[in-house]
Amino acid sequence: MAAPEAYVPRVALVTGAAQGIGRAIALRLAADGLDVAVNDIPSNVGELHKLVEELREYGRLAVAIVADVAKEEEVKAMVKRAVDELGELNVMVANAGIAAVTNVVDMDVDVWDRILSVNLRGVMLCYKYAAAQMIEQNRGGRIIGASSILGKKGAPGVSAYCASKFAVRGLTQSLACELASHKITVNAYAPGVILTEMTRSKLDAKFGQGRHGDATKALVGLDSNGPDAGPEVIASIVSYIVKPETYFITGQAINVDGGVCLS
Structure with a gap:
């Protein structure tokens, strides 16, 4: 394998980007000078296309990609289209997630499965196909997932959400070890109460x-x-993590919670 080129963040893909934290991240990365592919599910396609127009106002290339992150073939196609449209992939932000409030004894197993499917399987699939693309490019990269303070402490009524966010931390740490030799860092953000x-x-x-x-x-x-806080505080952390000088930060789930969880 030829010596890798220096990592430069040029193209990002952000999932769950039609609103909230994902939208704020996409806008911040465009403001930072990146071209951005944004993803969400079909019911949010209108907001997704509005976001693309806002991203282009920064003078960046942008593309909307509709896909369900829980479905492998759709994630594979999403990453391929982002690369086909924007030329490469340097930053993956696996942000998409869902939640439901119900006690374990009342849990509908289909609800449990759907939350784990989006919040954990979806992150894994985004990690998998982004990592494969970045390894092929041989220029390093940044992979970032969505955990939560509820991935660091349990709470009543949100067992499925907590389980998925705890698991994202383990997945992030494992992939960080696997990709270190490829100069690809893998981190997660762990938000507190973000007003979305x-x-x-x-x-x-x-x-x-x-x-x-x-x-x-x-x-x-x-x-x-x-x-x-507003979603811009998460966007700020992502903006920092994707920079070339953050090569020494990997395997972390960074608290952004106003001091709720101290470690």
């Missing part, structure tokens, strides 16, 4: 001061005045 549609609930009115995010805060043991 995922943390907006009809139950907010029943907790704390009834504000956006209060039900989620109660779930993780915080009161209404506990720390929260």
